[in-house]
Amino acid sequence: MTELPFESIVGAWVATGLTLLIFSFLYKDNPLFKLAEHLYVGVSVGYVIVKTYDTVIVHLVIKPIAENGEIALLIPVAIGMLMLARYVPKAAWMSRYAFAFIVGMGSGLAIPRTISSFILKQVEDTIRPLLSLAGSDGVTFSMNLLNPASDLNAIIILCGVGSVLFYFFFSIEHSGAGKVVARTGVLFLMVSFGAAFGYTVMARMSLLIGRLTDLIEFSDSSYGRPTVWLSLLIIGALIVLARRSREQPPDTH
Amino acid sequence: MSFSERMLKIDRRIIFLVIGLCTLLPLLYPVGLPIKISSEVLGVYDHIESLPERSVFLLSIDFDPASKPELYPQAIALLRHAFKKNLRVITMTLWVSGTGMADQLVTQVAKEMGKEYGKDYAFLGWSPGGQAVIINMGQNLYSAFPSDYGGRPTKELPLLDGVRNLKDVGYMVSLGAGRPGVEEWYVFGKDKYKFELGGGCTGVMAPGLYPLLRSGQINGLIGGLRGAAEYESLIGQKGKAVAGMDAQSATHLAIIVLVIMCNVFYFSLRQQRG
Numbered sequence: 001m002t003e004l005p006f007e008s009i010v011g012a013w014v015a016t017g018l019t020l021l022i023f024s025f026l027y028k029d030n031p032l033f034k035l036a037e038h039l040y041v042g043v044s045v046g047y048v049i050v051k052t053y054d055t056v057i058v059h060l061v062i063k064p065i066a067e068n069g070e071i072a073l074l075i076p077v078a079i080g081m082l083m084l085a086r087y088v089p090k091a092a093w094m095s096r097y098a099f100a101f102i103v104g105m106g107s108g109l110a111i112p113r114t115i116s117s118f119i120l121k122q123v124e125d126t127i128r129p130l131l132s133l134a135g136s137d138g139v140t141f142s143m144n145l146l147n148p149a150s151d152l153n154a155i156i157i158l159c160g161v162g163s164v165l166f167y168f169f170f171s172i173e174h175s176g177a178g179k180v181v182a183r184t185g186v187l188f189l190m191v192s193f194g195a196a197f198g199y200t201v202m203a204r205m206s207l208l209i210g211r212l213t214d215l216i217e218f219s220d221s222s223y224g225r226p227t228v229w230l231s232l233l234i235i236g237a238l239i240v241l242a243r244r245s246r247e248q249p250p251d252t253h
Numbered sequence: 254m255s256f257s258e259r260m261l262k263i264d265r266r267i268i269f270l271v272i273g274l275c276t277l278l279p280l281l282y283p284v285g286l287p288i289k290i291s292s293e294v295l296g297v298y299d300h301i302e303s304l305p306e307r308s309v310f311l312l313s314i315d316f317d318p319a320s321k322p323e324l325y326p327q328a329i330a331l332l333r334h335a336f337k338k339n340l341r342v343i344t345m346t347l348w349v350s351g352t353g354m355a356d357q358l359v360t361q362v363a364k365e366m367g368k369e370y371g372k373d374y375a376f377l378g379w380s381p382g383g384q385a386v387i388i389n390m391g392q393n394l395y396s397a398f399p400s401d402y403g404g405r406p407t408k409e410l411p412l413l414d415g416v417r418n419l420k421d422v423g424y425m426v427s428l429g430a431g432r433p434g435v436e437e438w439y440v441f442g443k444d445k446y447k448f449e450l451g452g453g454c455t456g457v458m459a460p461g462l463y464p465l466l467r468s469g470q471i472n473g474l475i476g477g478l479r480g481a482a483e484y485e486s487l488i489g490q491k492g493k494a495v496a497g498m499d500a501q502s503a504t505h506l507a508i509i510v511l512v513i514m515c516n517v518f519y520f521s522l523r524q525q526r527g
Contacts (some may be wrong), residue, residue, distance in 0.1 A: 026269045044350060051349050056381050059400065109384060109441070117440045117470065157467075199477070202455030203323060205504045206478035208276050209497040210322020216280055226425045246323035 004222050012218045016226040019211050020234045030241055032234065126161050159187040255525060257518040268511065275507040279499035286499055293466055294483040296473025297451040298423055301334050308423035309416055310340040314436065316430035317350035320455050324428045326481035327453045328358055331426060334488045334502065336366035341412050343376040347386060347433040356402055371410045373461045378402030383433040384441045391419040391446040419446040428453040437461055439470050497498035
């Protein structure tokens with residue numbers, strides 16, 4: 001059997017310990033869970049700050065200016081620095097220029113592309129399957145119920161889109177035929193929520209499977225069985241904490 | 254207190270235990286339930302299969318360790334497939350919190366497949382700006398990533414010979430756990446620079462991406478751990494995703510049973526109360 005590198009073994013112990021500390025919340029909220037939770041937040045933020053500093057400040061700003069003389073980079077740096085003016089009350093107004101730049105650029109980039117991609121393309125897809133450009137006659141109606149793989153689905157989607165849009169149209173009272181259409185819309189919404197919930201359950205279970213797979217792997221003797229030892233340790237700690245909290249009722253003041 | 258009432262007020266820790274056992278037991282004693290390949294996963298696989306050797310394949314690893322159980326197996330399967338097809342693999346991330354993990358992932362699979370850095374694959378790392386990075390890459394890849402993750406100038410990488418921007422990419426897949434992810438790659442990338450795009454995502458995001466798949470805005474979608482298992486089956490290298498499928502089926506069954514039981518108890522209680 002090949003020996004594992006020391007860092008892999010340490011990593012296994014840390015990962016197992018933190019996973020079990022987080023899982024201890026399933027029993028009840030406790031200081032061990034809080035410790036792991038705070039560690040997670042702290043490490044994540046610290047990692048992002050260090051990576052951002054190294055990539056942006058060092059590699060994209062300082063090095064190109066110092067080594068290649070790319071002075072033009074000072075313009076975005078200056079705009080970025082204006083953000084910090086918010087911390088100086090007298091100069092806070094200057095940060096508005098930086099925000100204006102970001103909002104303007106962001107909106108300019110996002111609005112046309114989003115309309116094109118999510119509204120126009122989707123509208124086109126909702127109505128296109130019922131029509132086709134065939135020969136010199138131009139647009140022809142090509143609906144064919146005998147081909148459920150394409151046209152029947154297209155009709156269902158069209159009914160769904162139409163009825164859901166009608167459900168959210170509040171200028172007309174939903175009565176008579178309108179009530180039937182609105183109810184159909186609700187049914188489509190229910191199916192959509194159900195599908196979304198099903199996928200969410202699958203995703204959450206996948207996360208659990210991922211952690212348990214690692215715990216099983218780390219119960220191996222090549223890692224020093226951290227799953228076994230740390231499980232015992234954490235269960236013991238939870239018992240001690242439960243006894244202590246029973247002896248010392250929580251302060252109600 | 255009636256039986257229905259007692260069951261509806263059951264200690265939630267018993268449910269946690271049931272779900273935990275339903276997950277753990279199939280992982281320890283796998284049954285090997287069959288995995289059916291869906292057309293959306295096949296879309297990504299078929300496109301990579303159709304690419305000629307040395308085509309440029311761009312993989313954006315847009316997730317961080319929080320989504321690792323679902324997306325890591327997808328990334329491993331895609332990289333193995335691309336390396337097996339002898340494609341030129343460019344990898345990057347739009348998530349700063351995922352850089353270290355992405356680097357480890359790419360290096361591990363490349364080493365396993367015997368690929369050479371700079372010639373067969375490269376990891377460009379992370380660049381700030383999200384959607385702006387995609388637009389920048391569409392105009393000039395070298396201005397978006399002047400250097401790779403290790404600090405080597407990207408212009409010196411033989412892998413990128415003939416690659417100027419996103420238009421020179423044969424196929425691009427974004428494995429996204431949120432924003433920026435698959436949607437941004439479509440909106441600011443494919444829609445503008447016209448390259449073929451596939452997606453991989455967490456289970457939570459999959460229903461939201463199906464409209465893009467149907468309309469042909471993306472040509473394939475790998476959804477969650479299930480999608481990863483399908484891809485592993487397609488390339489014939491079964492890994493962690495396939496191993497987790499029995500557990501996934503068992504927990505789904507347990508949840509369906511729990512939902513039915515809750516409804517039965519709820520309606521019987523309502524009937525008792527008149």
